[in-house]
Each structure stands twice: as structure tokens, then as C-alpha cells.
Amino acid sequence: MINSIYNSLGYWDTLLRENLTMKEKIFKEVNINEKTPFFHTVIFTRNNGMEILWSPCNDIKALIGYIQYAFLPQAFYFWIEGADKKITKYPILTADKIILNGEKAGKLSKDEAYLMKSQLGFIKGLWGMPKYSALKELKNFSMSFNNTWFGNSNGFMYLQVFENAEEMGKFVVNTNKQTSSEKSFQESTGLKEDEWINLCKAINNDKGSQEKFLNILYNVLNHVV
Incomplete structure (x- = not known):
């Protein structure tokens, strides 16, 4: 594991529990400057409606952490569980655990599980990169991610990353x-x-x-x- 305060579920656990339904508050105290990245996420399922977030982020490493420990776990959980039921609360787990639970329950196809694992692995691989290179890779990742999970009327996942x-x-x-x-x-x-x-x-x-x-x-x- 690359040593970073943001590369830990423990760091995000408290923030998510305190701001589970108001995630924009997680980055409310960000000191915005010309190097501040921004991001936009959408998670939609037919039974749970649409959750939309626009937000600044501390820096690229914090954004990688948010995607790995907050966005992907929630997005994958809603994709797996939200197709056939209303979700009032979701567990704060790693994306690895969310995927594994989905496989065990028979709610993920082999293709879906493979794609989720591959995309999670890609994000994990960004920790060792210089910040500018990681930003470029995140932008490329978002395009691939959106094409993969464009979905249909039952659900979709969306991610967009901005340099400033x-x-x-x-x-x-x-x-x-x-x-x-x-x-x-x-x-x-x-x-x-x-x-x-x-x-x-x-x-x-x-x-x-x-x-x-x-x-x-x-x-x-x-x-x-």
C-alpha cells in the first residue's frame, strides 16, 4: 500500500458516516486555488433515484482516495443491490468486499465482476504516480468507466474529473x-x-x-x- 493519509478506509470511514447523505460536506473546507481539482459523480438506480455530486477536492491523491473508498463502493453496491430493491442505508466497506459479496450472492455476472475488479485495480495503481500523471490517467479512466456503466433505465454510474x-x-x-x-x-x-x-x-x-x-x-x- 502506498503511504498516504487518503489511502485508507479508516480515513474515509468517519467522513462517510458523518456525511452519508450530504457528501458535498466532505470537502466543504477545501482551500480552493488554481491547482484544486473538481469532480462530478452520478449514481442512478430505478428504485433509488439519482444521487448527483459536484465538488472540489483537496488534491489528486484525495480524489483517488475518494474514488477508491467512497465512490466505487457505493456505486458498485447500488448497481448490485439497487436493481431490485430500495436502499435506505448502504454499508461502508471496501469495493473489494462489495464485489466479493455480490459474487457470493450470485448477483454479479462474471463479466461485471471482472470489470469492477479491473477498474478498482486501475485506481489502486494510481497511488504511486506523480500527481499530474495521475490526473491524466483519471480523466482517461472516467471515459472508460462511463462507457462501461452507461447502463439503461434500471441504472447507471458516471464519473467526470476536472483539472480546475x-x-x-x-x-x-x-x-x-x-x-x-x-x-x-x-x-x-x-x-x-x-x-x-x-x-x-x-x-x-x-x-x-x-x-x-x-x-x-x-x-x-x-x-x-
Whole structure:
């Protein structure tokens, strides 16, 4: 195991238990700067609805830890168990254990189990990489992950990783153009698309801009994209 505070279920266990239904609070105290990565996740099952998260993260290593110990275990658990029942609480276990339990219960196909193990192994392999290389690999991983678990009306899993706020902001604008209009974007956020991009650029140097940005990130984007 690569030595890192974030590479431990024990580190994430307390954070997850305290913020199980409000995961955005996990990174509420992040000191945002030009090197702060952002991420976007979606977990959907027909019986449990959709859980959407937009968030900054301390750094790339923290993001790797969140994906390995928080996102993948929950996403895999909901994929395995959420297809045929309502989940009111899920166990805080490693993704390895979630996969193993799914196999033992006969709820995972061999192909699904293989893909989950392979993707988990890929994430584990990022710990020893330099941060910039790990970020690049995470972006590539997210594309492969999304293609794998695109799913259907019963469920899907989605992950997107951004180098900084500006990159995330441009993703929001481009995605909104495919699904809605600039007018609806402005009505939801109170900003035109170019104003939104400028806000994303300004958050590193202006506290007021950062507060406005975070309010939109946590309270508005789920309804826009």
C-alpha cells in the first residue's frame, strides 16, 4: 500500500458516516486555488433515484482516495443491490468486499465482476504516480468507466474529473448546450454562460466570487446539468 493519509478506509470511514447523505460536506473546507481539482459523480438506480455530486477536492491523491473508498463502493453496491430493491442505508466497506459479496450472492455476472475488479485495480495503481500523471490517467479512466456503466433505465454510474474550476465550468456550459438553452442556464444560475466561465476563473483570487461559485456548485448545478 502506498503511504498516504487518503489511502485508507479508516480515513474515509468517519467522513462517510458523518456525511452519508450530504457528501458535498466532505470537502466543504477545501482551500480552493488554481491547482484544486473538481469532480462530478452520478449514481442512478430505478428504485433509488439519482444521487448527483459536484465538488472540489483537496488534491489528486484525495480524489483517488475518494474514488477508491467512497465512490466505487457505493456505486458498485447500488448497481448490485439497487436493481431490485430500495436502499435506505448502504454499508461502508471496501469495493473489494462489495464485489466479493455480490459474487457470493450470485448477483454479479462474471463479466461485471471482472470489470469492477479491473477498474478498482486501475485506481489502486494510481497511488504511486506523480500527481499530474495521475490526473491524466483519471480523466482517461472516467471515459472508460462511463462507457462501461452507461447502463439503461434500471441504472447507471458516471464519473467526470476536472483539472480546475475553469475546466469544469466549460464542461457545464457544453453539456447544457446539448440538453437545454442558454436562457434556461441563465434562469437557473443567474448568469450568462460567459459570465459563468469568468466566475470560474475568478474564484482563485476573490473570496466573494468563490462563495457565489460554491453556492451554484452545491445548490444549482444538479438542476442544470
